[in-house]
Amino acid sequence: xxxxxxxxxxxxxxxxxPALAGPGDANLWVGTDxxxxxxxxxxxxxxxxxxxxxxxPIAKAxxxxxxxxxxxxxxxxxxxxxxxxxxxxxxxxxxxxxxxTVESRGRGGLQSFPATVETACQLTPHCRALxxxxxx
Numbered sequence: 001x002x003x004x005x006x007x008x009x010x011x012x013x014x015x016x017x018p019a020l021a022g023p024g025d026a027n028l029w030v031g032t033d034x035x036x037x038x039x040x041x042x043x044x045x046x047x048x049x050x051x052x053x054x055x056x057p058i059a060k061a062x063x064x065x066x067x068x069x070x071x072x073x074x075x076x077x078x079x080x081x082x083x084x085x086x087x088x089x090x091x092x093x094x095x096x097x098x099x100x101t102v103e104s105r106g107r108g109g110l111q112s113f114p115a116t117v118e119t120a121c122q123l124t125p126h127c128r129a130l131x132x133x134x135x136x
Contacts (some may be wrong), residue, residue, distance in 0.1 A: 029118045030091045054136040066094035
């Protein structure tokens with residue numbers, strides 16, 4: 001009986017969870033000079049993805065003025081070992097030359113890249129093409 005009750009709670013919780021926004025709703029893309037790698041953000045919800053070969057969801061981004069930040073911690077497999085990947089992605093739009101900064105705690109430290117910014121992602125052919133890649 002306890003299993004049935006727990007199962008019903010899981011189903012009720014899952015069905016009560018609102019639908020998540022998809023990458024197609026994102027409007028801000030900040031990328032590196034290769035034109036593919038970067039961070040895609042839905043400014044209305046904070047939902048965020050890494051762009052590149054595929055769209056990889058990352059932790060919600062928070063905004064402080066013209067700076068967006070997402071702190072993502074995940075367990076990844078490297079060979080036969082699982083390691084914790086702790087990264088903070090920061091998009092700084094407050095200067096005339098925007099920066100994309102990635103801090104990997106315990107794995108390479110802080111790296112900053114000059115960034116290209118597209119603020120109306122659905123309207124530009126380049127950014128729309130980034131939305132058409134599959135999710136990782």
